[in-house]
Amino acid sequence: MESNQTTYYKTPIGTAKIIGNDLGISSITVIDDEIETTKNISEFLTDCVQQLDEYFKGKRTEFTLKLNPKGTDFQKKVWSELLNIPYGKTRTYLEQTKKLGNVKAIRAVASANGKNPIWIVIPCHRIIGSDGSLTGYAGGLWRKKWLLAHESPAKQQTLF
Numbered sequence: 461m462e463s464n465q466t467t468y469y470k471t472p473i474g475t476a477k478i479i480g481n482d483l484g485i486s487s488i489t490v491i492d493d494e495i496e497t498t499k500n501i502s503e504f505l506t507d508c509v510q511q512l513d514e515y516f517k518g519k520r521t522e523f524t525l526k527l528n529p530k531g532t533d534f535q536k537k538v539w540s541e542l543l544n545i546p547y548g549k550t551r552t553y554l555e556q557t558k559k560l561g562n563v564k565a566i567r568a569v570a571s572a573n574g575k576n577p578i579w580i581v582i583p584c585h586r587i588i589g590s591d592g593s594l595t596g597y598a599g600g601l602w603r604k605k606w607l608l609a610h611e612s613p614a615k616q617q618t619l620f
Contacts, residue, residue, distance in 0.1 A: 465502035468495045469509045471516055473603050476579065478512075480504050484528030488512075488579040490599045508581075515580065518610070521547035523581045530577060538572035545586045548611045552590045574598055580607065 464486065469476045474490040481504050488508070501509055507525060514520035529539055541559050545551050553570050557563045576584040579599060585607045589595040597604035 465504055467498040467501045467505045467509060469512060470495075470497045471512065473606050474599070476512060478505050478508050480508065480528065484526035485578060485581070486528045486530055487577045488581060489577070490579050490603065512580065516610075521611075525581060527578060527581065529582070531572075531575065534568065535572040535575060538569055539576055539578070539582045539584075542573070542576070542582050542584055542586070545583055547583075548613045550586045550588045550608065552588055553595070554590050556587060570596075586611075 464479050464481050467478050469478060471490070474492055475495045477487070477489045477491055477495075478485065479487040480502075485505075485508050511520055511523050511525060515523070529536065531539065537560065538556075541556060544559070551559075553566055553573075554563065556573075557566045557569050560569060573584045573587055574596065576582050576598075585597060585599075585604045587595075594601050594604050594608070
């Protein structure tokens with residue numbers, strides 16, 4: 461097994477720190493530090509950088525990356541369910557707990573969302589409060605708002 465590789469990629473809303481190896485991407489976090497984009501990107505991370513780049517340019521709505529997040533079985537179940545929320549759509553915490561089959565687990569689900577280690581690709585930014593409010597987001601609410609606006613179908617121009 462290859463040891464973890466790390467690369468940095470500049471996005472419009474911060475620097476993405478990407479960690480992974482031959483088993484998949486284990487972490488994508490956003491940092492505020494101005495770190496230059498890595499020049500020699502590991503073969504395991506090249507595809508991730510390319511797909512994030514396409515996402516930020518509005519050319520990608522789905523990711524096809526091998527993911528290897530570290531977490532409990534419950535967290536992985538929650539993160540897996542997040543992957544079912546389509547681009548441009550949102551879901552409330554309550555709707556998410558219903559999909560997971562346990563409405564009483566709303567706090568645990570919210571906590572697992574907050575520990576999501578793979579920014580954007582596992583789209584926890586698509587979870588909102590029942591009243592439509594933008595609730596907590598580890599990357600900062602302004603980033604959540606930016607991502608939801610970026611994915612909003614309202615900004616798409618018509619073809620005619």
